[in-house]
Amino acid sequence: MTASNIQLTSTISEDNTLTLALQDIDMPQPATDEVVIRIEAAPLNPSDLAVLFSAADMTTATQSGTAQRPVLTADVPAQYMPSLKTRVGKATPVGNEGAGTVVAAGSSPAAQALMGKMVAVIGGGTYRQYIAANVQSCLPLKTGTTAKQGASSFVNPLTALAMVATMRAEGHKAIVHAAAASNLGQMLNRICITDGVDLVNIVRKEEQATLLREMGAKYIVNSSSETFLADLTAAIIETGATIAFDPIGGGQLTSDILNCMEAAVSRDMKEHSVYGSDTFKQVYIYGALNRGPITLNRNFGFAWGINGFLLFNALGKLGTETVVAMRQRVADEITTTFASHYTHEVSLAEVLQLQSVAGYAKQATGEKYLITAQK
Amino acid sequence: MTASNIQLTSTISEDNTLTLALQDIDMPQPATDEVVIRIEAAPLNPSDLAVLFSAADMTTATQSGTAQRPVLTADVPAQYMPSLKTRVGKATPVGNEGAGTVVAAGSSPAAQALMGKMVAVIGGGTYRQYIAANVQSCLPLKTGTTAKQGASSFVNPLTALAMVATMRAEGHKAIVHAAAASNLGQMLNRICITDGVDLVNIVRKEEQATLLREMGAKYIVNSSSETFLADLTAAIIETGATIAFDPIGGGQLTSDILNCMEAAVSRDMKEHSVYGSDTFKQVYIYGALNRGPITLNRNFGFAWGINGFLLFNALGKLGTETVVAMRQRVADEITTTFASHYTHEVSLAEVLQLQSVAGYAKQATGEKYLITAQK
Numbered sequence: 001m002t003a004s005n006i007q008l009t010s011t012i013s014e015d016n017t018l019t020l021a022l023q024d025i026d027m028p029q030p031a032t033d034e035v036v037i038r039i040e041a042a043p044l045n046p047s048d049l050a051v052l053f054s055a056a057d058m059t060t061a062t063q064s065g066t067a068q069r070p071v072l073t074a075d076v077p078a079q080y081m082p083s084l085k086t087r088v089g090k091a092t093p094v095g096n097e098g099a100g101t102v103v104a105a106g107s108s109p110a111a112q113a114l115m116g117k118m119v120a121v122i123g124g125g126t127y128r129q130y131i132a133a134n135v136q137s138c139l140p141l142k143t144g145t146t147a148k149q150g151a152s153s154f155v156n157p158l159t160a161l162a163m164v165a166t167m168r169a170e171g172h173k174a175i176v177h178a179a180a181a182s183n184l185g186q187m188l189n190r191i192c193i194t195d196g197v198d199l200v201n202i203v204r205k206e207e208q209a210t211l212l213r214e215m216g217a218k219y220i221v222n223s224s225s226e227t228f229l230a231d232l233t234a235a236i237i238e239t240g241a242t243i244a245f246d247p248i249g250g251g252q253l254t255s256d257i258l259n260c261m262e263a264a265v266s267r268d269m270k271e272h273s274v275y276g277s278d279t280f281k282q283v284y285i286y287g288a289l290n291r292g293p294i295t296l297n298r299n300f301g302f303a304w305g306i307n308g309f310l311l312f313n314a315l316g317k318l319g320t321e322t323v324v325a326m327r328q329r330v331a332d333e334i335t336t337t338f339a340s341h342y343t344h345e346v347s348l349a350e351v352l353q354l355q356s357v358a359g360y361a362k363q364a365t366g367e368k369y370l371i372t373a374q375k
Numbered sequence: 376m377t378a379s380n381i382q383l384t385s386t387i388s389e390d391n392t393l394t395l396a397l398q399d400i401d402m403p404q405p406a407t408d409e410v411v412i413r414i415e416a417a418p419l420n421p422s423d424l425a426v427l428f429s430a431a432d433m434t435t436a437t438q439s440g441t442a443q444r445p446v447l448t449a450d451v452p453a454q455y456m457p458s459l460k461t462r463v464g465k466a467t468p469v470g471n472e473g474a475g476t477v478v479a480a481g482s483s484p485a486a487q488a489l490m491g492k493m494v495a496v497i498g499g500g501t502y503r504q505y506i507a508a509n510v511q512s513c514l515p516l517k518t519g520t521t522a523k524q525g526a527s528s529f530v531n532p533l534t535a536l537a538m539v540a541t542m543r544a545e546g547h548k549a550i551v552h553a554a555a556a557s558n559l560g561q562m563l564n565r566i567c568i569t570d571g572v573d574l575v576n577i578v579r580k581e582e583q584a585t586l587l588r589e590m591g592a593k594y595i596v597n598s599s600s601e602t603f604l605a606d607l608t609a610a611i612i613e614t615g616a617t618i619a620f621d622p623i624g625g626g627q628l629t630s631d632i633l634n635c636m637e638a639a640v641s642r643d644m645k646e647h648s649v650y651g652s653d654t655f656k657q658v659y660i661y662g663a664l665n666r667g668p669i670t671l672n673r674n675f676g677f678a679w680g681i682n683g684f685l686l687f688n689a690l691g692k693l694g695t696e697t698v699v700a701m702r703q704r705v706a707d708e709i710t711t712t713f714a715s716h717y718t719h720e721v722s723l724a725e726v727l728q729l730q731s732v733a734g735y736a737k738q739a740t741g742e743k744y745l746i747t748a749q750k
Contacts, residue, residue: 050649083674087647249673272462274425275685286677294671298624298663299458302685308677310650 006373007128008348009091010052012076012084018056020072020352021065023091028132030106035114037133040147042098042126043340044351044360044369045155046247046287052094054087055080058361063354070352093125095371099141099150103130110135118145120153120331127348129373139331151370152183152340155311157330158323159286160188160338162314163245164197165322170282174198176236176244176257179289180220181208181365183340184247189217190337198239202232202253208365223253229260236264244283245309250290254283254306255297262300276301284309289363342370381748382503383723384466385427387451387459393431395447395727396440398466403507405481410489412508415522417473417501418715419726419735419744420530421622421662427469429462430455433736438729445727468500470746474516474525478505485510493520495528495706502723504748514706526745527558527715530686532705533698534661535563535713537689538620539572540697545657549573551611551619551632554664555595556583556740558715559622564592565712573614577607577628583740598628604635611639619658620684625665629658629681630672637675651676659684664738717745 005027011019030036056074065071076084099120105111119138124131141150167175177188180201192199193216200219203209209220219239221231235241242265244257258281265279281300286309296306315323330338346369350356360369380402386394405411431449440446451459474495480486494513499506516525542550552563555576567574568591575594578584584595594614596606610616617640619632633656640654656675661684671681690698705713721744725731735744 047649054649084647086644090647092647255668269461272459272465272467274422274429278688288673291673293630294673296669296671298666298669302661302683303688305680305682307680310677313653313678 005128005130006348007125008094008351010054010094011089011091012054012056012087014088016076016078016081018054018074018076020052022069022348022352025128027130030104030111030132032106033108033111033135034106034132035102035111035119035135035138036104037098037119037121037131037138038100038103039098039121039126039129039131039373040100041151042095042371042373043152043155043342044371045096045152046289046363047155048094048096048127049361049363050288051092053361055084058357061354061357063352065352068349070349072352072354072357093128095124095126095128097122097152097154098126098131098371098373099147099153101147102138108135114138114140117141118147118150120150122154127351127371127373129348139327141331141334145334148342148370149335149339153330153334153338156184156187156340157334157338158315158326159311160184160191161326161329162311162318163188163284164191164195165318165326166284166314167197167243169318170243172241172243172282174200174239174241176200176202176232176241176261178202178244178246178248178253178257179365180217181205181211182247183368186212186215186341187338189215194337198241200232200235200239200241203365205365211366229256232256233260233263236260237267242279242281246283246285247287248289249285249287249294250292252295252297254285254294255300257283258300258304258306259297262304266301273301276303278303280304282307286310341368343367344369345372347371347375348373380503380505381723382500383469383726385429385469386464386466387429387431387462389463391451391453391456393429393449393451395427397444397723397727400503402505405479405486405507407481408483408486408510409481409507410477410486410494410510410513411479412473412494412496412506412513413475413478414473414496414501414503414506414748415475416526417470417746417748418527418530418717419746420471420527421664421738422530423469423471423502424736424738425663426467428736430459433732436729436732438727440727443724445724447727447729447732468503470501470503472497472527472529473501473506473746473748474522474528476522477513483510489513489515492516493522493525495525497529502726502746502748504723514702516706516709520709523717523745524710524714528705528709528713531559531562531715532709532713533690533701534686535559535566536701536704537686537693538563538659539566539570540693540701541659541689542572542618544693545618547616547618547657549575549614549616551575551577551607551616551636553577553598553619553621553623553628553632554740555592556580556586557622558743561587561590561716562713564590569712573616575607575610575614575616577632578740580740586741598631604631607631608635608638611635612642617654617656621658621660622662623664624660624662624669625667627670627672629660629669630675632658633675633679633681634672637679641676648676651678653678655679657682661685716743718742719744720747722746722750723748
């Protein structure tokens with residue numbers, strides 16, 4: 001264990017510039033209920049990119065500094081600056097989760113019990129070499145689990161589990177999922193197969209359909225197909241899905257889903273109603289892959305809801321007992337149900353190279369970056 | 376009491392034609408728990424127009440028949456016909472509410488108690504001369520209340536009361552209301568003044584602002600003003616409103632309201648969050664005055680909901696006890712808090728004249744039609 005520690009920070013300055021850089025920081029000392037984790041692997045999730053890039057226009061990015069300490073700068077369009085005023089001038093740590101070995105522990109029994117263990121950790125800026133974390137933020141992984149296997153133990157697994165739990169809590173019986181070939185989508189597919197929940201997977205490319213089919217998915221519809229709306233309606237009729245999760249937002253997919261649900265549930269109505277069917281239809285928007293306007297073409301009656309879906313709010317609604325059970329399931333099934341697949345591994349310095357940015361900023365389905373902070 | 380009875384019906388036929396006509400029907404006989412009401416006044420609400428016109432293009436309307444028995448026909452665009460299949464060939468009665476005198480009563484004590492009384496009635500196609508209704512659908516009006524005063528005792532009054540009750544039930548403290556100069560909006564304004572609830576009234580014309588100001592409204596913003604967004608944000612900051620009701624739907628007002636709420640609630644945030652504020656923001660869309668697409672420009676974080684709002688679903692959520700109290704309040708305050716203002720009175724035959732249609736189809740704020748079925 002060396003005395004050096006480095007973290008990646010994202011800073012917006014008064015002159016409308018975003019600066020991404022590596023910063024030398026002190027080696028943390030654990031408080032009573034804390035441990036210090038040597039972060040060995042941390043994923044680049046879409047939610048991390050939102051913190052990393054903020055509102056900057058990354059097509060203007062330029063690289064400077066050295067190979068060991070690269071610096072990236074990019075312009076922030078002036079119209080976004082007012083909404084960022086609480087960020088200006090602050091070197092913001094990045095990284096929502098990661099995994100690694102506990103190398104120091106506070107005096108509490110809970111902290112001491114983790115000494116030397118491989119744990120996953122949530123929160124606090126995990127794109128660094130050593131982090132102090134409260135034991136509550138740590139998930140002990142099974143013996144033999146690697147940091148790479150455990151790096152994505154929170155965001156995607158708990159989001160996918162929260163979707164299924166929300167479906168149950170709100171009285172629906174099957175799920176529609178958009179951008180379904182993502183790492184999260186693949187996890188959701190495995191959970192639904194295991195739990196016997198019908199899942200309608202919406203993809204936009206045939207190879208994504210093939211991938212999911214090979215993973216056992218039964219209902220797959222391609223939004224690029226000319227028969228998309230009819231296909232989606234048919235799948236909703238077969239499954240009875242009245243709740244959907246959509247990470248895209250912009251465009252009219254949310255509207256299409258609600259209209260297909262309405263067509264499905266009203267197909268057997270005996271009496272016409274100007275208010276549409278009584279069956280409640282729900283879409284949760286859990287991301288912003290398309291930041292453009294959401295267009296709703298409202299042919300879905302009056303029994304519907306569209307809500308933002310944020311993991312921590314959803315977990316709050318589901319309650320502690322459910323969440324504790326979810327976390328244990330993740331630890332137990334991290335190499336199966338909750339396995340993540342990474343296509344690229346980058347060091348902290350490589351995260352700040354233009355060629356890496358060009359790759360991970362695309363957020364292409366099937367591509368996922370892992371940061372190996374000790375390299 | 377004559378033996379003649381006439382009702383207004385709306386029929387869509389296989390050949391994509393809407394036909395509105397008067398139909399001779401039998402004088403009803405009351406069942407045990409029913410009364411027969413001579414309908415003396417019934418309002419033309421937006422929700423009635425949806426049943427009356429359905430999806431027909433009323434610019435194609437032509438009038439035939441006689442002065443006493445006019446017939447209106449109009450084209451239904453072919454693309455809407457599939458969604459109307461359960462209506463095709465059925466002469467659908469129109470009219471959600473009305474008021475009049477009980478002229479016959481079933482044998483039950485509850486029915487007998489209403490004999491000779493002036494009552495308001497909900498449901499069943501009130502655009503007719505005599506209607507049989509279950510006593511549960513009747514609201515006895517105070518002695519001296521006229522049919523014209525009592526004609527709108529359900530739809531607008533209960534909707535306005537349900538908005539305030541929903542605000543309370545869902546933990547909000549003030550309301551934003553769009554199209555606020557409507558009859559419903561004026562009622563909501565009176566309820567909020569009486570109940571001490573802050574209400575932000577959105578109007579689109581200066582004369583509507585003046586009208587509401589003269590009625591004691593404190594917060595009025597004009598969506599046609601260049602400073603609309605700043606004005607709305609300021610009013611939301613002053614009132615703390617985080618729930619809105621919007622009868623328009625199409626366009627971007629729903630989005631504007633959510634963005635102004637987010638600007639208001641996040642103005643004091645110390646820490647920047649890519650997920651926006653934690654304060655939950657809700658818009659209920661309770662009409663479709665604009666049937667065009669709803670455009671959401673999402674700068675309002677992840678803690679938000681947009682839902683359809685339908686009176687009977689809302690009452691179901693609020694529970695019987697609340698609804699019973701609401702109905703009694705309406706009867707007690709029908710000439711004050713729940714007073715409706717009509718600009719035109721038309722007979723059943725006059726409803727079917729092109730010049731009347733041209734008037735009430737506009738759904739202009741401040742204009743409201745009353746049907747006097749006995750004339």
